Amino acid sequence: MTEDTKLIPKGSVPLNVLIVEDNVADAKIALRAFKNAKIKNNVIVVNDGLECLKYLKREEPYQDKTQYPWPNLILLDISMPKVDGFAVLKELKKDLVFDIVPVIVLSGSKHREDVRKSYENGANSFIQKPVSYEAFVDLVEGFNYYWNVLNRLPEGENWQ
Numbered sequence: 001m002t003e004d005t006k007l008i009p010k011g012s013v014p015l016n017v018l019i020v021e022d023n024v025a026d027a028k029i030a031l032r033a034f035k036n037a038k039i040k041n042n043v044i045v046v047n048d049g050l051e052c053l054k055y056l057k058r059e060e061p062y063q064d065k066t067q068y069p070w071p072n073l074i075l076l077d078i079s080m081p082k083v084d085g086f087a088v089l090k091e092l093k094k095d096l097v098f099d100i101v102p103v104i105v106l107s108g109s110k111h112r113e114d115v116r117k118s119y120e121n122g123a124n125s126f127i128q129k130p131v132s133y134e135a136f137v138d139l140v141e142g143f144n145y146y147w148n149v150l151n152r153l154p155e156g157e158n159w160q
Helices: 024-035 049-056 085-093 112-120 133-150
Strands: 016-020 042-046 073-076 103-107 125-128
Touching (some): 042 049, 049 073, 073 085, 085 103, 112 125
Parallel strands (some): 016 073, 103 125
């Protein structure tokens, strides 16, 4: 057993991670980083805030629970067309069904106002997007270690 595999709990279940990202290049980098991570998660990408809300409300085309599982975590960009990340946060945090899902803002913004506004609207964390792919892989490894090994998520109907 390598040192790395000692970090992965036996029988751990992969998380369903919903990435809300309108930048195709950033979405591809995220998917590649998650695919190459030591801990494998189920990663689903939607292209904007409106699609995120449709996904969570099980609206067309997201009715199939097998193909579109309930997310254990949401990685949310804030600068998006149609419905921005702040509006998504407000919508999620006002509904008890969605409020329980941890939302991590993953943004290229360096503005303190965006960080403050993210937390005011219910974000559980704010992470600035790394510039390089290698830094993104490091971010995903740290993310996976925290969420899959250290942290405990609620159990229930929407978490299976």
